[in-house]
Amino acid sequence: MNFELSEELKMLREMTYKFAVAEFTPHIRECDEHETYTPEIRKKAAENGLVGAWIPEQYGGSGAGFLGNAIITEELSRVDMGIGLNVIAAPFGCEAIFQNGTEEQKQKYLPPVCKGDWVAAGAYTEPNAGTDVAGYKTRAVRDGNDFVINGNKMFITNGTVCDFMVVQAITKPEEKKHNSFSMIIVDAKAKGITRNKIKGKMGIRASDTSEIAFEDVRVPQANLLGKEGRGFYQLMHFFDTTRSMIAAQALGLSIACLDASVKYCKERTAFGAPLGSYQLTQKKLAEMAIQIEALRTLTYRAAWTFDIGKPDYTLSAMAKFLGGQTAVFCANYAVELHGGYGYIDEYVVQKYYRDAKILELYEGTKEAEIMTIGRVLQSK
Numbered sequence: 001m002n003f004e005l006s007e008e009l010k011m012l013r014e015m016t017y018k019f020a021v022a023e024f025t026p027h028i029r030e031c032d033e034h035e036t037y038t039p040e041i042r043k044k045a046a047e048n049g050l051v052g053a054w055i056p057e058q059y060g061g062s063g064a065g066f067l068g069n070a071i072i073t074e075e076l077s078r079v080d081m082g083i084g085l086n087v088i089a090a091p092f093g094c095e096a097i098f099q100n101g102t103e104e105q106k107q108k109y110l111p112p113v114c115k116g117d118w119v120a121a122g123a124y125t126e127p128n129a130g131t132d133v134a135g136y137k138t139r140a141v142r143d144g145n146d147f148v149i150n151g152n153k154m155f156i157t158n159g160t161v162c163d164f165m166v167v168q169a170i171t172k173p174e175e176k177k178h179n180s181f182s183m184i185i186v187d188a189k190a191k192g193i194t195r196n197k198i199k200g201k202m203g204i205r206a207s208d209t210s211e212i213a214f215e216d217v218r219v220p221q222a223n224l225l226g227k228e229g230r231g232f233y234q235l236m237h238f239f240d241t242t243r244s245m246i247a248a249q250a251l252g253l254s255i256a257c258l259d260a261s262v263k264y265c266k267e268r269t270a271f272g273a274p275l276g277s278y279q280l281t282q283k284k285l286a287e288m289a290i291q292i293e294a295l296r297t298l299t300y301r302a303a304w305t306f307d308i309g310k311p312d313y314t315l316s317a318m319a320k321f322l323g324g325q326t327a328v329f330c331a332n333y334a335v336e337l338h339g340g341y342g343y344i345d346e347y348v349v350q351k352y353y354r355d356a357k358i359l360e361l362y363e364g365t366k367e368a369e370i371m372t373i374g375r376v377l378q379s380k
């Protein structure tokens with residue numbers, strides 16, 4: 001077993017971090033305060049091969065694999081999770097196209113996203129059903145050569161900035177719940193689509209999150225992804241791949257919390273000595289470091305299983321769960337170690353605290369991950 005990263009991956013890490021420091025840093029505060037999306041940064045990131053890096057070169061990606069993509073995600077999130085999400089989630093939904101699409105669909109949609117010209121979205125969650133994936137109500141009815149889509153989607157990342165989205169809809173209502181869904185690629189500018197940005201998020205405020213309404217939206221039947229009626233299972237497989245990305249976001253944010261805390265504990269004195277000289281303080285820093293190392297190993301291993309063609313879905317769920325827990329844990333300690341200064345916006349840790357919570361909510365809540373892991377254990 002070799003835990004050493006290849007020279008290529010080490011260079012990728014260094015290049016990504018430098019890119020994020022140079023390009024993100026001047027905009028972090030502005031984007032957080034005004035909820036500003038960052039298309040120019042996304043384009044520059046694409047020029048550097050950082051968008052859709054997991055996508056093979058034949059479809060325009062840089063072919064860095066899922067481990068490479070995890071490292072990119074980690075480094076971008078270390079600098080800013082919101083702006084980082086605008087880069088790494090630009091291909092969100094493309095996982096489903098890559099896994100289920102025809103050669104023509106892959107050639108049409110993946111290269112423009114990797115190039116930074118197009119943005120994708122994965123539109124699954126609905127106002128009345130998130131965790132309950134089989135409870136979605138959006139309908140797509142066949143009419144001539146088209147599907148006609150009606151329904152509502154909620155909390156869609158890139159919703160108002162995307163060029164196309166992968167939508168989960170019921171196409172076979174006569175079938176049992178799990179066999180009634182299909183995935184369909186929808187042009188974001190199609191007639192009948194209304195997109196509204198959701199404002200006032202707690203964290204990752206540079207990311208675009210939207211609600212989307214479909215009213216008699218016509219989409220060619222050729223936009224069906226894979227086999228009709230397999231949408232539920234396709235979505236489960238989609239989550240399996242994207243969850244290691246969320247774990248990598250959590251890893252980056254947790255490292256940022258630890259770095260900021262170590263620095264502050266060296267600088268700040270109390271009772272005549274640096275905070276870092278006290279064992280109670282060191283305990284907090286040590287606990288953060290231990291959690292981070294455990295998360296790093298689990299995240300890299302989960303991503304690597306996809307690269308070797310032996311995906312371990314339970315590991316992805318575990319990494320995502322541990323990621324959320326670790327980020328919230330580290331952000332909490334980071335604020336505590338900064339005392340009152342951790343509570344004001346002069347110090348970045350208050351932002352880390354706000355950004356961290358989403359990692360326990362999206363791409364499956366922490367309870368959803370536990371349910372997934374529990375189901376697997378029961379089936380053995």
Ligand SMILES: Cc1cc2nc3c(=O)[nH]c(=O)nc-3n(C[C@H](O)[C@H](O)[C@H](O)COP(=O)(O)OP(=O)(O)OC[C@H]3O[C@@H](n4cnc5c(N)ncnc54)[C@H](O)[C@@H]3O)c2cc1C
Nearest residue numbers: 122123124125129130131132155156157362363364365367
């Ligand atoms: C910023 C942001 C970005 C997002 N991006 C996207 C996106 O791009 N695409 C997309 O489709 N969705 C997206 N989501 C949606 C996200 O995935 C959902 O919010 C999440 O899955 C939870 O669904 P819900 O909000 O409907 O909560 P609910 O499903 O209503 O859950 C509420 C609570 O009940 C718990 N719960 C539910 N069922 C059970 C059960 N059986 N047992 C125990 N506890 C249970 C949940 O864990 C949670 O704690 C995003 C959300 C946010 C906030």
